[in-house]
Amino acid sequence: MSVAPHARPLVLAYPFSGRWRTENSPARRVPSHGTALFGTSHAIDFVAVDARGRSGPITWRTVVATEPPETYVGFGLPITAPVAGTVVEAADTMPDHEGRRSQLALVRYALGQPARARAGVDSLAGNRVVIAVGPEGPYVVLAHLRRESVRVDPGQRVEVGELLGECGNSGNSTEPHVHVQVSDSADWPRARGVPLAFLGSDGTARVPAEREIVVS
Numbered sequence: 001m002s003v004a005p006h007a008r009p010l011v012l013a014y015p016f017s018g019r020w021r022t023e024n025s026p027a028r029r030v031p032s033h034g035t036a037l038f039g040t041s042h043a044i045d046f047v048a049v050d051a052r053g054r055s056g057p058i059t060w061r062t063v064v065a066t067e068p069p070e071t072y073v074g075f076g077l078p079i080t081a082p083v084a085g086t087v088v089e090a091a092d093t094m095p096d097h098e099g100r101r102s103q104l105a106l107v108r109y110a111l112g113q114p115a116r117a118r119a120g121v122d123s124l125a126g127n128r129v130v131i132a133v134g135p136e137g138p139y140v141v142l143a144h145l146r147r148e149s150v151r152v153d154p155g156q157r158v159e160v161g162e163l164l165g166e167c168g169n170s171g172n173s174t175e176p177h178v179h180v181q182v183s184d185s186a187d188w189p190r191a192r193g194v195p196l197a198f199l200g201s202d203g204t205a206r207v208p209a210e211r212e213i214v215v216s
Helices: 060-064 103-111 113-119 121-125
Strands: 010-012 019-023 044-048 078-080 085-091 127-132 139-145 163-166 178-183 196-199 213-215
Touching: 010 178, 121 139, 127 163, 139 163, 178 196
Parallel strands: 010 196
Antiparallel strands: 019 044, 019 213, 044 178, 078 163, 085 127, 127 139, 139 178
């Protein structure tokens, strides 16, 4: 596993408001996404859901086809800075894909995973903002943002809670969500993951459990 040595968890604010379901949590396993490549060993995903815990309405397309990203609860919701720092990357020109909850659509998508990994960080992270906490990092990544929604530029200082962009479905994403990771470098082929935790309303820092509904 590629993890920055002696790295302490970086405590973050939740980068959203409302109800979001945790997916691929490092509370369940590390590496959380099945790989430590590109500094993703402790990455976590959050999917916006409605009061019934659904990421979007259930239709015939949910069962057998792809779905427009606009039909999902999270698409277009504000994503905010979970930490203060300086923006070092801001990308928002990549398209938002159709959503895939159908098992048939997911199988076809999975077959393209090796090609997306070979294509590099743009193909995987899609539209994103990367924040350097200090001059030498660590680096906080918020990925899969909506095309042309990013509101910050490289070199800009941001504070906790400042609007970065909107939740989207760009990059290696099967439905609109926000991917959060902390890495020791922004040189992605060499980056190693850093553990993370989130500050709750009760003042304690923790990693949400797999499929836990977070209300922020």
